[in-house]
Amino acid sequence: MKNSNIEKFLRVDQDKAPAPYEVPAFQGMLKLDANESPYKISTNTLTNILQELGKVNLNRYPDPSYSDIRQILSQRWEYPPNQILLGNGSDELIQAIIIAFGGSGKTVFTPTPSFAMYPIIADILGENREDIPLTENFDLNLSEALQSRMFNSTQPGNIIFLAIPNNPTGNCYSKSAVKEIVENFHGIVCIDEAYFDFAESNYLHLLPEHPNLIILRTVSKIGLAGIRMGALLADKSIIETMRRVKLPYNINILSEAVARYVLSTKKGFESKIKQIIDNRFWLYEQMKQIEGIQVYPSQANFLLFRVSEQMAQLVYNRLLEEGILIRSFGNQGRLAGHFRVTIGTKEECSYFLNKFKKILENYS
Ligand SMILES: Cc1ncc(COP(=O)(O)O)c(C=O)c1O
Incomplete structure (x- = not known):
């Protein structure tokens, strides 16, 4: 087949097809954009996981x-x-x-x-x-x-x-x-x-x-x-x-083995969840006091907040320059000027808060 335009073969019209899912580069960044947990699995647990993985038959299906x-x-x-x-x-x-x-x-x-x-x-x-x-x-x-x-x-x-x-x-x-x-x-x-x-x-x-x-x-x-x-x-x-x-x-069989070990030992999850909820309350209270922004109450592991639409791009770019990645919702539609920040460790929340406040002070 010559001159093929493969996109035309897509099961839906090109204008109805979503764009490929992409995420911004995050190497070396404080990653507060994807609602992940900030807490790594402990070295002790990792050692035990490696032992469990050693027992897995990679030549077999799960x-x-x-x-x-x-x-x-x-x-x-x-x-x-x-x-x-x-x-x-x-x-x-x-x-x-x-x-x-x-x-x-x-x-x-x-x-x-x-x-x-x-x-x-x-x-x-x-x-x-x-x-x-x-x-x-x-x-x-x-x-x-x-x-x-x-x-x-x-x-x-x-x-x-x-x-x-x-x-x-x-x-x-x-x-x-x-x-x-x-x-x-x-x-x-x-x-x-x-x-x-x-x-x-x-x-x-x-x-x-x-x-x-x-x-x-x-x-x-x-x-x-x-x-x-x-x-x-x-x-x-x-x-x-x-x-x-x-x-x-x-x-896959590796994920199955990790889940079998980590979820059955159960230690750690509940205290980390509680810590994230505490950090969320703390960050919410702090952000509520910042003039000119709106922060919404949350029952999840992130906060949604809004800055003025003129400031939005600048805030996002300056945070990126400071090595902090949050989720932006662009400058159009219902969530124009809104951002979502994932709740990190207490230190990460403070770091984000201080940088964010500085940016607002310097540019408003
Ligand atoms: C509401 C909601 N559902 C589902 C998911 C996807 O979760 P998973 O990582 O299990 O695919 C997310 C991830 O951000 C989410 O926000």
Whole structure:
């Protein structure tokens, strides 16, 4: 084939296809842009992990049912192991949910602003998608939703993604709105609890009553982002349906071995989670006192804040020059002038705060 324009072969029109996912260079930077844990696994634990890895048969596929890990997570979350399905990060599970339940005539509803991967994955799969604009306080607008296609579509089997706490806004939607959606939405409701470890409450208790509900969790935010492991919790009928779609061996044998060791020893996670919550309270209180910016309360491991739109690019660039990487949302749309900063160690939070305050003092 001569003169091929391969992009034309993409399954969706080029103008509907998302751009390739890219992250800024972060070597040597204080990385506060991706909601990872700032705490490394201790040297002691690493030594033990290496011993565990020594026992792994790299010539063999992993156990495709990942029964050990599901058992460990089952104890951690007090939820039956046969109602847990594992993914290569919850990103993969989001994709599997849309592959399993989406398709022709269905709509994927995505609150906005929320986690970018919901629209990215839906768009590349060529799904119908509808934004649900959040209110001024980043809550669900139930009265508007009740009038919308979200509740009035005659098509059964739509999908809605609710990140609770929401990324990047950090808040939890009001419980009454969530309950209304779980009870009355004609399709699959996916509550994505990537940040539930840092929040005051979660929705696991709703699962037994609601066979259309999926809860997603991940180990990425509590210190294991590198092993890529997410979990889907749901009714048996959802698990059985999803197993038709899920790739076999989707978690590699090394990640499986690391998770088996680290998650079963359990030490360290709870105290680090508590430390991150304490650091978040501290940084929030400090930032609240800075004039001319707005910082939003958060139940996650990050804070969303806003500076004036004229200052936004300058603040971002100056922080980069100081070696600090945070997440910018550009200068357009609902989140123009907003930034998301991941909660680091106490020292990292202070370092960021001091540099940020200096930049504001020098340039405003
Ligand atoms: C709301 C939400 N869901 C899912 C994910 C992805 O998690 P994982 O690392 O398990 O793919 C993220 C990551 O930032 C997130 O913010």
